[in-house]
Amino acid sequence: MTSTDPQPPRVALFVSCLADLLRPSVAFASIRLLERAGCIVDVPQEQTCCGQPAYNSGEADACLPLVKRTIELFEHAEYVVVPSGSCAGMICHHYPALLSGEWRQRALDLAARTWELTSFLAEVMRIDHRTQLDQSLPAITYHDSCAGLRELGIKSQPRKLLRSLCGVRIAEMEQTEVCCGFGGTFCAKMPAISAKMADDKLAAAEASGATLVTGGDLGCLLHLAGRARREGRQLQFRHVAELLDGDLDTPAIGEPE
Template sequence: MANKRVGLFVTCLVDLMRPRIGFATLKLLETAGCEVIVPDTQTCCGQPAWNSGDAPGAVALAKKTIAEFEGFDYVVTPSGSCGDHIRTEYPTLLAEEPDWCGRAMALASRTYELTDFLATVLKVDSVPGDHDGTITYHDSCSGLRSLGIKQQPRALLAMMKGVTLKEMNGCEECCGFGGTFSVKFGEVSAAIAERKCDNVLASGAQAVVGGDLGCLLNIEGKLRRMGDETTQVLHVAEVLAGRV
């Protein structure tokens, strides 16, 4: 695996809101022996456009992403949501264009969410992080329900001696973000987020951890508005990689 070339799809939110997740992902992959390349022309996977009904925009971004990443042995992203869009939706989006559809399917077969890649493909037996404390894990919708991301992050976190996992009630329930859902249905989104945050606080964990930054931003924002200033909200890559 050490000779495998991995294209890192950073995601829009990570690039713009919390770049350290990208650097943590890079550290994890390189520590595991991968050659990692970050195409500097990458932008969005097209999921927001697709979810908002802009099919032409989504198709254009899909083709752009395929062209940028199809030369790698694997594509890895620290997001179940973006990973799911590339793996599941690209072939559908391009179904009426045989050449592009074939390229989309080929890319989809080599695209992985970060923890799935580390646990399932690389089968790592250690991680470089040194986090110490109790955490509770939020399972993001797309990663859980479409990609089967459940035990992978927990198995990786279990490798860390200082980490104690305290499962919250409703860990598999939506946080209320849902991309454009939180904009279109703000009151419903806020109510769902409050229930999620109540469960986070009831767990007694020092940190809530997840695999999608959109969920984490939503959860952190609600926690702070509820008056909680101490619970850490961390991406799983940040915990697994430690300081970068």
């Protein structure tokens, strides 16, 4: 690399609690995708929760220490990339609303450099490797999570990447934009309603002809996978980062290792 060559983008990965504790393969797949796209990736070791569970439960004051700590850890990054629409939405939209004064400006600066994974790959890195249809992959349907779709406008980006990088044909389910029933703490507070919403989503996935459900929010996928196993439905669930990375060796979500 000469002095006139552009410097590779430097990305800080916000892992998210669910990936860290329940599905580390999502984080590792994200790192590999970003590195293959030409990024230098850093994973701040002191990162914790973004504060979303407390915030969604109405405990705004309780989440402020987590919010400020996240800002301190990530505010010097060129880009912050998150394999979760809900966590990215929390940072981009709710952090500035929670804070005032200097902290609000710091939150706005961080929000301007924070991206959900598929939107970053599609819109910033402009990945577009055309791949022929891969007949070996199962029929796939995509679930649009509420936060990613409504707060960040994530809809076409993951579908474009799945077609171009994986060569898959996506079987769209009816009402793909309807909530799956996870909703963060909603599924714990309203379990009967949450289960009915999950059953509706699972029925729509099966009706699409797909055998694998993917999406950009691990909470939704864990919720649906757990309900599918309880109901004996023969569906697989994988985060979109795992599919884009080509990681099909890791057991699907909810399957034994």
